[in-house]
Amino acid sequence: MSENGGLRPDPEELPLEAEEAVVAQEQREEVLEQARAEAVEVGGPEDYLMLAKDMVAGYVPGVNILNGCTLTLTEGEVVAIIGPNGAGKSTLIKTIFGLIPVRGGELSLRARNIAELPAHALVERGVGYVPQTQNVFPSLTIEENLQMGAFLRPQRFTERFAVVAELFPLLADRRKAKAGSLSGGERQMVAMGRALMMDPSVLLLDEPTAGLSPIYQEEVFQRVKEVNSTGVSVVMVEQNARRCLQICDRGYVLDQGRNAYSGTGADLLNDPNVIELYLGTLAKG
Ligand SMILES: Nc1ncnc2c1ncn2[C@@H]1O[C@H](COP(=O)(O)OP(=O)(O)OP(=O)(O)O)[C@@H](O)[C@H]1O
């Protein structure tokens, strides 16, 4: 029986993997305690392209999933969000995109408050979003999927299609193919292409490499960099944390709806605590 009356198992009584998971969880709680003590210092809305500060949000009344996390995005950046399953990464992206009501904190785009805006108003203001799952219409062709992306400005379809097809030639080559017939990697290209049809200045990507083979993962990372080089600022949630931290400008480690660590990709990749808790053998805890 453990000291806390059985609420938490004694690591020594558990199989090795479970033992590591308990140790990792204890270390994470220490990290989060520290994060609470050192609330992230950020400037005002006018200092950033996008600011999500002290965000509180959740799905069920009275249960918060985001517990005061903060993320900033400066023009031209690729910013990564990594963290364990259930940390609230998708919830943060969805809250920024107006799919979940903001319960607390500040949310601004170009110094304008966007906390009350629904998703379509964000699309009009230049924010694109690619969800983690079900991000294409499988029964529609590639071309029709891209038309859906341009629904607010159908008159710009041809012009935008040309730009998007330059980035993702596959989309033009196979424009009449049903999205449902494509591989996972090809679908990600359709999903990103669709978000780019509205010519966004900010692109929110939720795990674009999930479920893809290493070669396709690399291709997606390269495409994200290319999109970024055309002037689109990117916030991306990633399960391939190491690779994502290599290509991003800055990253945030989110844990239990709070910031655990943040810094440049290189800082995070070299931080022994981040390595141990979030990138290394204990990361799956
Ligand atoms: N639609 C929903 N209704 C109620 N709770 C939800 C809903 N979606 C997510 N949650 C809960 O919110 C918490 C955070 O989920 P979220 O999807 O944001 O995590 P995540 O960090 O994106 O995880 P993953 O790495 O698995 O994608 C989880 O406890 C999850 O069960």
Ligand SMILES: [Mg+2]
């Ligand atoms: Mg998620």
